[in-house]
Amino acid sequence: MKVIPASEFSLKREVEYGSPEQNERVRFIIEEVRQHGDEALRRFAKEFDRVELQELRVKDSEIQDAYGKVDQEFLEAIREAAVNIRRFHEKQLRSSWMDLQPDGTILGQVMRPLRRVGLYVPGGKAAYPSSVLMNAIPAQVAGVPEIVMVTPPATAGVEGIDPHILVAAAEAGVREIYRVGGAQAVAALAYGTESIAPADKVVGPGNIYVALAKRYVFGVVDIDSIAGPSEIVVLADEFADASYIAADLLSQAEHDEMASAILVTPSETLAQAVKLEVERQLAELPRREIAEQSIRDYGAILTVSTLEEGIDIVNRLAPEHLEILVQEPFAYIGKIENAGAIFLGPYSSEPVGDYFAGPNHVLPTNGTARFSSPLNVDHFMKKSSVIYYSKEALLRDGGKIMSLARHEGLEAHARAIEIRLEKEGDSRG
Amino acid sequence: MKVIPASEFSLKREVEYGSPEQNERVRFIIEEVRQHGDEALRRFAKEFDRVELQELRVKDSEIQDAYGKVDQEFLEAIREAAVNIRRFHEKQLRSSWMDLQPDGTILGQVMRPLRRVGLYVPGGKAAYPSSVLMNAIPAQVAGVPEIVMVTPPATAGVEGIDPHILVAAAEAGVREIYRVGGAQAVAALAYGTESIAPADKVVGPGNIYVALAKRYVFGVVDIDSIAGPSEIVVLADEFADASYIAADLLSQAEHDEMASAILVTPSETLAQAVKLEVERQLAELPRREIAEQSIRDYGAILTVSTLEEGIDIVNRLAPEHLEILVQEPFAYIGKIENAGAIFLGPYSSEPVGDYFAGPNHVLPTNGTARFSSPLNVDHFMKKSSVIYYSKEALLRDGGKIMSLARHEGLEAHARAIEIRLEKEGDSRG
Known part of the structure; x- marks a missing residue:
């Protein structure tokens, strides 16, 4: 890697x-x-x-x-x-x-x-x-x-x-x-x-x-959105366990050859340790060939100067899955703009979310976390607007509505208001 | 018509x-x-x-x-x-x-x-x-x-x-x-x-x-959704004012030749009155040619036996705009399944919503109100899931997560959990 x-x-x-x-x-x-x-x-x-x-x-x-x-x-x-x-x-x-x-x-x-x-x-x-x-x-x-x-x-x-x-x-x-x-x-x-x-x-x-x-x-x-290859980005500092990170990267990489697994860290020590761990764990995987190709073609360990710089990278990658393995993970989620699901701390391994915790595992892939969301209840609902205008409100606002309609050259729109103002205005006076 | x-x-x-x-x-x-x-x-x-x-x-x-x-x-x-x-x-x-x-x-x-x-x-x-x-x-x-x-x-x-x-x-x-x-x-x-x-x-x-x-x-x-031609359906009973309905149908019809304006009513008297009113008002419109073609090709007055039957029709049409001009309009909105915006009562003419009231005028057209919503704030936001699993929870649930992963043939997923259970389980005992 x-x-x-x-x-x-x-x-x-x-x-x-x-x-x-x-x-x-x-x-x-x-x-x-x-x-x-x-x-x-x-x-x-x-x-x-x-x-x-x-x-x-x-x-x-x-x-x-x-x-x-x-x-x-x-x-x-x-x-x-x-x-x-x-x-x-x-x-x-x-x-x-x-x-x-x-x-x-x-x-x-x-x-x-x-x-x-x-x-x-x-x-x-x-x-x-x-x-x-x-x-x-x-x-x-x-x-x-x-x-x-x-x-x-x-x-x-x-x-x-x-x-x-x-x-x-x-x-x-x-x-x-x-x-x-x-x-x-x-x-x-x-x-x-x-x-x-x-x-x-x-x-x-x-x-x-x-x-x-x-x-x-x-x-x-x-x-629903058209799914691309699966992605994970792990943002980690020197306190993270390299073997956990390697295992999580590989759980992504085994999905398919085009899956992407990326570690972002300011720690050169962690970077080298994860590299070794990935090699060690990879050797024993049943789906080794798939994972190997994924790691080779789409995997990377990216070193940054600071965690802040790491967050910029994360936001640019807009990953489907983001793990934050740093000392105080909640200090960073406010700064994450783009990520499908955010896994915080050492015990929130991605498979916890894939299978069990409750949040959806259908997540925006391929950088679409910039504008898409995990599959959720809203995706199966629709909204209708309701407008019940009162007579008082129509008499008050009718002139302005007609003015806007006529500015757009839509005379029939204006007349739908006018015909009411004529009848209802009379009944008032 | x-x-x-x-x-x-x-x-x-x-x-x-x-x-x-x-x-x-x-x-x-x-x-x-x-x-x-x-x-x-x-x-x-x-x-x-x-x-x-x-x-x-x-x-x-x-x-x-x-x-x-x-x-x-x-x-x-x-x-x-x-x-x-x-x-x-x-x-x-x-x-x-x-x-x-x-x-x-x-x-x-x-x-x-x-x-x-x-x-x-x-x-x-x-x-x-x-x-x-x-x-x-x-x-x-x-x-x-x-x-x-x-x-x-x-x-x-x-x-x-x-x-x-x-x-x-x-x-x-x-x-x-x-x-x-x-x-x-x-x-x-x-x-x-x-x-x-x-x-x-x-x-x-x-x-x-x-x-x-x-x-x-x-x-x-x-x-956003790809807009089709604009539509209005008016559901009205014998208490509605035919001149209001005609004006509202025409305000839709003037948009373009493919716009659709439809009245659904159990009242034959209202049907005939609206037909006459549409002819009368149409004659005086600046965009008469557009509105005329729209009414001819996509307009209709549909007679039904009951308002309930009318509601079935409305739900099948899934109109962009729905006006309900009946004696007690709120008695019916619970039954409306598909409509972009619902306008209730005699003073809620469609242009009130097109220009002024507040709800959005970008609405699902072409029957897509079955599954789409008016443009709204959600369309400009995205969601991220957050998962912060505790050590206690992982030790409790880890076995089940591994079992599901292995049933799907995803061994690396199981191992991402296993490696943690091995280390953390030890530190407990």
Whole structure:
């Protein structure tokens, strides 16, 4: 792992738009599903997943059976995690409010859950039960009455879905599950088919085709942010434990070859110690090849003169995960402008948040923490403004409203006020 | 205006993706600006706006001069509107919060403003001072330290910008203004040029090129929703005043030929009265041709059996603006699931909200009220999660976290916990 001055480092990341061929492929798939519905879903399942789908929807009995296929330890852990996630997200709930004015006018903001949300769960190795909880529970807390899951068959040619995924879904209250994946699943959620009713929003991670499909249907439905590779930045001083930092960097690096793990520190001693620890721990990892490539291509130990300088670097990197392992971590979070999740102190290892503590693990990647937020209850709600203007207020303000409308050349706007002032003004005088 | 049973009506709206040529054009413009910066901006200004731009940035003196070019009535109205808009949006502000747990763990959510926001303001006839207020003030209330405006020159070949726009910007606290428009302006805000620093988010309406550019840079920066044609639905009973309804429908219809104005009512008498009133008022409108085409192509009076049925229709249409003109309007808003802004009672004509009352006039169009919200302070803020896990909590939960990580095949995640349990567990015993 290279140790370099922070000033020499830049992390260049690009937004993934896909190739023209990939885009055209996705457009084709979506339009096919839009026109041919279930038939197209079955056709693509055969073509891409080598599955002859009979029933698109997973039977209740299959969900029930899944409980027999997972061990008790897993079930207990996932249940406890679900309690923590629910508890944290319940604190995000907001009420509708009204602003009552003395002239009788009432202005307000109404908060409502979306009606139907589709959750994409990737198949195979990338199917994470924890992600099912993290995506479904905030929607459930928001009050979304219909949460539907789509996921491709676990193995090409086999109809079954990983029982851990089914159990996680059931624990999060999701019972409407379809065995479809890829761009065609996103299309089904956006436009609906005979079997799958259209949703208002599609969330969840996926491969490039899923990401492009989400970008394509954005506007027909809402989508969550398009996830890039995962990132961690650790900001640490000389009091931090090098072995903890190395382990946390590697837990990021094992995700995929494009994941980025970066230490920022004013301590040259710590920098060298972490470098050695990473090498030592790396040698023993099952996913060593992935982690090694990630560390080589996107990993770095950046030395800075002061922690203040380190914070500037952090804000520029806008990491998905930020760990602050310094003597008094709370002294620094006020200065952190851009980070998806901030882990403070030696016991807040990133996996604590990935799995268990309660905050969401769906976080803004690729520098988008500058403007995006962790997945949260607001993402599953919408607001409406309310305006109840009183007669008194309209008679008082009508002239100004008409003046502004006429300045913009919108005479019919002015007349909608004028016709009221004429009638109602009369009734006063 | 056609009067038909609601069951016979459907409003088909499509998401605007632009032609392949338009998309390629936008891609080219954006990549040129990304590579050549200011030079590209000047080149495109010459090509598209027929302007030889000297200074990109509008001088403070030009803003000052603009005050001499607008009348006092306009200035007073815009100032009062700004006060109302600010007041309403201040109620949307939320605090960061912490959840302190008895084991010493602290979980929380930090709220922060975006650092820099770019506001696109269209040129020519579509330049609305009210839109400047509606876009800039929520950003300002959120605490965004840098709000920058881009707008094309007012007339082809002339460098000046409409003084009403400059005054509205100044009143909303925006003093950094550049005379660039089109896709090139969006590119400058996303990637930055020598003169224009990159922003974190781009908001504001624009033509198809601006919309496509926003879609293209989404991910590099955040964008607001992509606006479609404007809509109003009026839900009214027999007690409503037909002339008010007609005037309100026309105030929507005059926006553009694709705007949609719809009355939903159980009263056949009201339906016929509104139909006549629309014809009568239409004849006298300056923007008659636009309004006429809008009413013909996208307008309708829908008759329903009951107000309850009317509410179902409203929820399916998910209108940008909804007026409820019935005897007891508050009895119905609880049942409205989808609407951008809800106007209640006879004095809450849509222009009251367009210009003055305080709630935002940037609203979800094209049926997107199913999942989108009026522009609000949250759109200019981001959240970070905070996790400060205590040693006690980690020793208690570590085993479960490791179990979940290992179930997902992420061994390095498990080891990041294990290494701590080994060291810290020892120090306990």
